[in-house]
Amino acid sequence: MMTTTAADREIDRLLALHPKGFDLSLERVSRLLEKLDNPQDRLPPVIHIAGTNGKGSAAAFSRALLEAAGHSVHVHTSPHLVNWHERYRMGAPGGGRLVEDEVLAEAVARAAKVNGGEHITVFEILTAVTFLLFSEHPADAAIIEVGLGGRFDATNVISRPAVSVIMPISLDHEAFLGDRVELIAAEKAGIIKPGAPVVIGAQETSTAQDVLVATAERLGCPHLVYGQDFLAYEENGRMIFQDETGLMDLTPPRLPGRHQYANAAAAIAAVKTAGFTLSHRAVDKAMTSVDWPGRMQRLPKGKLSELAPEGAEVWLDGGHNPGAGVVVAEALAEQEERFARPLFLICGMLNTKDQVGYFRAFEGMARHVYTVPVSSSDAGVPNAELANRAMSAGLSAEPVNSVANALMLLRDTWDPGETPPRILIGGSLYLAGEVLAQNGTPPA
The missing domain is CATH 3.40.1190.10 (Mur-like, catalytic domain)
Structure with a gap:
């Protein structure tokens, strides 16, 4: 609180x-x-x-x-x-x-x-x-x-x-x-x-x-x-x-x-x-x-990041348009070259953005997308609708009701014999703010 x-x-x-x-x-x-x-x-x-x-x-x-x-x-x-x-x-x-x-x-x-x-x-x-x-x-x-x-x-x-x-x-x-x-x-x-x-x-x-x-x-x-x-x-x-x-x-x-x-x-x-x-x-x-919170930020240890599967990397980025999607996808691809991890997205977006265009940047990269509501904005896209937009961009997707639930769902279904995942929470600066607040790690 x-x-x-x-x-x-x-x-x-x-x-x-x-x-x-x-x-x-x-x-x-x-x-x-x-x-x-x-x-x-x-x-x-x-x-x-x-x-x-x-x-x-x-x-x-x-x-x-x-x-x-x-x-x-x-x-x-x-x-x-x-x-x-x-x-x-x-x-x-x-x-x-x-x-x-x-x-x-x-x-x-x-x-x-x-x-x-x-x-x-x-x-x-x-x-x-x-x-x-x-x-x-x-x-x-x-x-x-x-x-x-x-x-x-x-x-x-x-x-x-x-x-x-x-x-x-x-x-x-x-x-x-x-x-x-x-x-x-x-x-x-x-x-x-x-x-x-x-x-x-x-x-x-x-x-x-x-x-x-x-x-x-x-x-x-x-x-x-x-x-x-x-x-x-x-x-x-x-x-x-x-x-x-x-x-x-x-x-x-x-x-x-x-x-x-x-x-x-x-x-x-x-x-x-x-x-x-x-x-x-x-x-x-x-x-x-140089420091810029909420933009390709490795999520610090906190209440949310601790819910991820053991050994997972959790990243946070507030980019919310197709151009941002491309640069974030490229940045993640560079990470992938160093250490192969399966990529999962947890995304919430506003209805003023090109959601399909954003998701299209991750086609062929992301194994699965969890879509979540953006509770801090009246313009948030309903999570079920956002999952459909992700699927329109060629991604596997399902709606869940919060970032915490998405992380726990991934943790509870993760095969411990597999390389721990890389998780990107993104699609909205509003969502990035919610995540930093819930994680207990606001910008200082």
Whole structure:
């Protein structure tokens, strides 16, 4: 049972008063920020990150790089997995910490009071809180992750970022952003500001990359493109990063999956472009210290992970669209090369996602799928319906009523003579948060 904090109570009041979800516009948040004396204009240098997949990883790598170089850095990410406080990591010497509860509660209450009951979404108020907190507490840099899209996302009131970063773009949130990659790329490109530097991460399509490059050129922005101006690759068990200044021979990233090489490269390029000097030693340290809960995370020992078959590996990932499915499947395939284990999925998903597209990435890899409800969201797909979607993608699947029951069912039917399984719990950030809470291992 999670304890209700002072910040929880303030945010619960907001949720009771204001609409849930997104209503993409800058008008309401700009009005509130003006009443708060425009704290977004008093931030340390900002690394502003958009993208469909990989933006959270890019934020995590950027933070690790800056902290390894001795800088204090604020970090805003969304959504949170377990606690609202995860959205606000406050910079401090020696490494940032999640915002203290009383500090967050006071900032939320202040923003709500200044808003005066005018129409606004909760995300917009919480974004204004980001700018309040980050402007009132000193740090050397601020990393701001876009919530949804870019052009009309509430974070997009930053007039002059130190660098805008666009990570891989694919179809997601079509109801808000459009159903073609070029439309989504145009929305993400909305964070690019005239004359401000841009780093374009590894794109899945030339269509998306062309839109981003054209936008940067039209706005007179110096820009770096993955694969042209910088890149990373594996060589002899090492990660090689290359840009116009030369090569760095690095320890491979701690985050699993070959896709993290490209995410790390984008972060290195972004931090350097933002004006920070990175020594080889600092970059190497960041590769080994980077942390990003709920994304290809080996589930720590806890109440849930102990229910798995003896010797099993349990992984957790919040990826929820076909692009994420592909990179997670590839990361698991790399694990498979090292130690052959049968793969099982425990999945819950939202009805706003392409469930069949996600499952299709695991065809031929997963022995069986257990589908579970996502109890923390009203948009969760019923588990029986989700099992049908998995079967439509060519997988063997059955519905069960919880992650705990799926793990126990697998444990009770497992042949102890067989190699212990690899289990991926995935399909939703909401589900990832539920799992970390139930396991007793929330992000810190």
